[in-house]
Amino acid sequence: MRTLIFLLQKEFRQIFRDKTILRLIIAMPIIQLLVMPLAADYEIKNINISIVDHDRSAFSQKLVSKIVASGYFKLADYGNSFEEGFRLMEKNKADLVLEIPADFEKQIIRENTQKLFVAVNAINGTKAMVGSTYLGNIISDFNQNLRTEILPPSKTSNSPQIEIVSSNWFNRFLNYPVFMVPGILVILVSMVGAFMCALNIVKEKEVGTIEQINVTPIRKHHFILGKLIPFWIIGMFVFSIGLFLVSRVVYGIVPEGSILVLYSFLSIYLLAVLGLGLIISTYSNTQQQAMSLAFFFMMIFVLMGGLFTSVDSMPEWSQWIARLNPVTYFIEVMRMVIMKGSGFNEIKNHMIIITGFAIFFNTWAIINYKKTS
Amino acid sequence: MSDVILSNIKKTYNKGEVEAVKNVSFSVEKGELFGLIGPDGAGKTSLFRILTTLLLPDGGKASVNGFDVVKDYKTIRKKVGYMPGKFSLYQDLTVEENLTFFATVFNTSIEENYELIRDIYIQIEPFKNRRAGKLSGGMKQKLALCCALIHRPTVLFLDEPTTGVDAVSRKEFWEMLKRLKKQGITILVSTPYMDEAMLCERIALIQNGEILSINTPEKIIDGFPDQLYAIKAEKMGMVLKDIRQFENVQSCNSFGEYHHLTFKQDNKAEKQLKEWLANRNHQNVEIQAIKPTIEDCFIQLMQ
Incomplete structure (x- = not known):
């Protein structure tokens, strides 16, 4: 116990003495939480549309102004030939090309039917999909209005119509920060936990101080605890800054559920990621190696953790990878507790799984640690 | 103990x-x-x-x-x-x-x-x-x-x-x-x-x-088995090459400003070597018997 206290004292002294790391610990969560949620916005605006109008009628004019007035589209070109519009798409100046055929107005009135052609630039998949959906909605809305305007009222009332009204639960205004901030906070805590811990241990290897420690009577578990505890505390601290300072003050996010639930999950989660940090440190001999390994895991964590893309919409094999990623569980728990107000009962399974991760990673690390020395 | x-x-x-x-x-x-x-x-x-x-x-x-x-x-x-x-x-x-x-x-x-x-x-x-x-x-x-x-x-x-x-x-x-x-x-x-x-x-x-x-x-x-000599002359590089060709030399290694050498047969070897070197136009040749150092012993043991 006495040894452990001295080890902790030494660890904290070193951490507080390293001004760069200290600033990083405080500034990193604040800056990342301020910048990333605002930038990572799924609501797509400023879709450049090129409209090829062969009709030039009152109806086509009306459709164009409706599209532009929606606020989602920017009119890149209003031209006469599809080739021209397509060229703009090739130059990446237009994301969509809408072709309105000649006799658009005449056909609608006379034959009650008309076709429009939409070409989508699918290089940016999300933008293409969202853009064409928006455009589809606008056109069907336009169509609806036309029907009521042109056709005699008796006919309209005869044909049954379904109007869909949706209401957003748990995040009424589809406020992206509410969705993103908890997820980004998870990534931050994982980074601090796993990677700072790994780098710290590997630094002792690289500088050679671990040799000096190894010839002393310090027990292995003392040494490991001496490394885990400081970063566990720092992880808690970074999380608290993010939760109370940034997300509450800046984004006004107040967790629906209990803080206690969040923190109890966090305390186990930190053990799991610290275990991962330990594993990284046992496999690397230099800080450079540890950094590269950490980067590899970081990419998987960020991209396969359900932060940006929903896990449920991934292909099945990659859903399995996501299920093996502890970050996935914490992001889910964060969103459940903060947005839905879930309690211990709802996150019970997540809790069991993350405890499993913590035991698995730490056992692996300790076994491997013994082997290498 | x-x-x-x-x-x-x-x-x-x-x-x-x-x-x-x-x-x-x-x-x-x-x-x-x-x-x-x-x-x-x-x-x-x-x-x-x-x-x-x-x-x-x-x-x-x-x-x-x-x-x-x-x-x-x-x-x-x-x-x-x-x-x-x-x-x-x-x-x-x-x-x-x-x-x-x-x-x-x-x-x-x-x-x-x-x-x-x-x-x-x-x-x-x-x-x-x-x-x-x-x-x-x-x-x-x-x-x-x-x-x-x-x-x-x-x-x-x-x-x-x-x-x-x-x-x-x-x-x-x-x-x-x-x-x-x-x-x-x-x-x-x-x-x-x-x-x-x-x-x-x-x-x-x-x-x-x-x-x-x-x-x-x-x-x-x-425990060094032979008498060790130190030799110095003007063109040290050439001297080393020539000494190694002298039949009676057992080993010769460069050692700071001297070369250290031992003979197979110590009898009159010093004088013969001097003559051999003089015939090869080496000047200011100095040879003296010395006490070996640890390094000499090390080199000798390595061979």
Whole structure:
């Protein structure tokens, strides 16, 4: 116990003495939480549309102004030939090309039917999909209005119509920060936990101080605890800054559920990621190696953790990878507790799984640690 | 009683590809200042790491203080002091913090063993609030020695303590070791510098993982089988080539400003060689009989 206290004292002294790391610990969560949620916005605006109008009628004019007035589209070109519009798409100046055929107005009135052609630039998949959906909605809305305007009222009332009204639960205004901030906070805590811990241990290897420690009577578990505890505390601290300072003050996010639930999950989660940090440190001999390994895991964590893309919409094999990623569980728990107000009962399974991760990673690390020395 | 005993110690790296230590056996008496002398890559550090329980041997047995290095590693770690070749204290902690840290780790305090380190610590005390990383090379080495001594070890392992240290500090360092020896601490020191061998009580010459010879430095020198000559002339490079062609020469090696050589048959050889060289237009040739150094012995044993 006495040894452990001295080890902790030494660890904290070193951490507080390293001004760069200290600033990083405080500034990193604040800056990342301020910048990333605002930038990572799924609501797509400023879709450049090129409209090829062969009709030039009152109806086509009306459709164009409706599209532009929606606020989602920017009119890149209003031209006469599809080739021209397509060229703009090739130059990446237009994301969509809408072709309105000649006799658009005449056909609608006379034959009650008309076709429009939409070409989508699918290089940016999300933008293409969202853009064409928006455009589809606008056109069907336009169509609806036309029907009521042109056709005699008796006919309209005869044909049954379904109007869909949706209401957003748990995040009424589809406020992206509410969705993103908890997820980004998870990534931050994982980074601090796993990677700072790994780098710290590997630094002792690289500088050679671990040799000096190894010839002393310090027990292995003392040494490991001496490394885990400081970063566990720092992880808690970074999380608290993010939760109370940034997300509450800046984004006004107040967790629906209990803080206690969040923190109890966090305390186990930190053990799991610290275990991962330990594993990284046992496999690397230099800080450079540890950094590269950490980067590899970081990419998987960020991209396969359900932060940006929903896990449920991934292909099945990659859903399995996501299920093996502890970050996935914490992001889910964060969103459940903060947005839905879930309690211990709802996150019970997540809790069991993350405890499993913590035991698995730490056992692996300790076994491997013994082997290498 | 012997404090350190090695018998048939083996260590290989890269799955047996590299044999760093081959069947090494020797013992070090209690209170002895023992030197392990050999060039870089001879296996010195591997031996030290085995004895300080940092490395497991692949074969053989070794004990320190009567404790087995594999089975009783915990006991050994409490008793020995180790100063690795590379400075490995916490660079971001101050001199005093480093010393306090290692003292507490061994369950003791600076005050308790101050007597032992006083002579050394007094020299770095003015800088006790400076971070270890900011000390000069000599200071770092003194601090490392203090940290290795703070728990009053029974055996002290110093791995190349004087490598990269200036001549004055080296001399000081060896004087410190002599004082420590008087306190009854067994000291094992490794060095690639042959001149330092004379400062040890007993030395082991090691090369390619094998012990060439173990004895007191004087006896090793006495064991040199031939009369050694030093030769100097104007064109040293040419002289070396020509001497090696002289039939009666057994070995000739360049040695600072002289070449050291031995003859197969000592009888009148000196005079014959002089004539041989004179015939080959070498001028100002000086030959004199000299006493061999450890380095001469080392080269002779290597052949």
